[in-house]
Amino acid sequence: MFKLARYFGGRWKNIRLTHIGWERCVGERNENNLEDIEIHKEIILAGGGYGGHKVKALYPLWMILVFFRCLRMRKTDLVWALGFESAFPAYLASRIRGFEVIFDDADRFSMLFQFPRLLGRFVESLEVLTSRGVGVHVIPGVERYRFSSKKFHVVRNFPSASEIQKAREIYDFREWPKAKLVLNVNGWLGGGRGMDAVLFLAHAMRDENFMIILAGKIDCAAAEELSRLSNVNYLGTVSNAEALASYYASDFVFTYYDPSSEINRLAESNKWGDALKIGIGVVVNAEVETAEYLRTAGIAISVPYERADDLVSIFKSMLNSPDVVRDFKESAKQLSSEFGYYEDQLSLLFGKVGLR
Structure with a gap:
């Protein structure tokens, strides 16, 4: 997300960047390394920290909050959703509001937690639905996926x-x-x-x-x-x-x-x-x-x-x-030499949604 903000901030001065976030620990909302880029902050959930049962219990709340916040999006908005827990509710809201969603899937949600078997299969089915329904599904590689999607777009984890x-x-x-x-x-x-x-x-x-x-x-x-x-x-x-x-x-x-x-x-x-x-x-x-x-x-x-x-x-x-x-x-x-920098890969990606 840091590299993404740098990419936009260095190219399009007329684009408004809004970070709709979950501040798990106090002070995380502060941008200590992006002072030169204007990022509007909307923290819609706070607390929970990292790891443990408390933070897991907050994931459903986060998804509900994301869905209702995305219902306020305009058709011309572009939503970059980090993780399935953000992309799925954003995708559902996009079916109503008509905006574009890019699903950035750095870690497969269904692999992060030990779900009961039936629940795990249900979550995987929702991942497939989201992948095939969004504008672009950004992945670091195909090895983690047991399904195919025409929306897959590999962006390797390379620096800017x-x-x-x-x-x-x-x-x-x-x-x-x-x-x-x-x-x-x-x-x-x-x-x-x-x-x-x-x-x-x-x-x-x-x-x-x-x-x-x-x-x-x-x-x-x-x-x-x-x-x-x-x-x-x-x-x-x-x-x-x-x-x-x-x-x-x-x-x-x-x-x-x-x-x-x-x-x-x-x-x-x-x-x-x-x-x-x-x-x-x-x-x-x-x-x-x-x-x-x-x-x-x-x-x-x-x-x-x-x-x-x-x-x-x-x-x-x-x-x-x-x-x-x-x-x-x-x-x-x-x-x-066989791989481009992060900016090069993003330029190819945004070409898919008409933003260069």
Whole structure:
């Protein structure tokens, strides 16, 4: 959504951007990194936080509120709906009001929660209905879908060219950790993102010429301990451009997903696109099926989620093999040329709805 706002804000000054949102935690409505773009705020639901039974109970309320808010839309409005929980009620309202809906499906709703079997099938049927009824159904890849839709439009999780430029300026301006091998760990630093494996790696490599750049929201005990280690440089919670800047100081980016969840095995990490465009390697656990193209292209180090000792062995061997690290990075640069920046992909997408 940040990249989308940047895209519109940089091209059409006469377009009014309205964010109709759910503020799960106090202060989330504040746009700390988009001060130069006017975004009108309508927070129609607040509270719940992230995870737990309370927030799940609020999803039906959110869908009802979205439906009634969308009944106030004009026929000329374009609604970019993030997630099925927003797209489905927006689609229903569009059948009455006649506006266009783009369904941005970053995470399949039916895979996010453990629904009872019959309820799960019902939710999936509504996903199919929404996909085939909206103007465009934006997906990061087709692997997650057991149905076909003429409305599918793949938008890969790649960075914006403007953010890459800003990241390079930040990188050139700052001092960064120096080591023979640097691993980047950023984003949500939670238990389901391999923090135990990173912590094990950091301890095992404490006497080596090795550093970890850590950035993001600490959300588990392992990440908290990791942030305090001498061979870890914790940047805190940073902007998108600052996170990208840290890639220039790194050799690999870490992307682990707990394979006990189906949607995690079908992850489509934005960090992969970031790594390709900047030209560094990727570390991804072997169970992530959607990362096969990275493995095939020689960009990814891949070991089972629970085998952190294998990861240590690989990193120790690379300390004495700089050519191997260089090959990973060169492969990333080569594959990057096959994909456009986020803006390029959006231009193709909006051509479908007559907005260029």
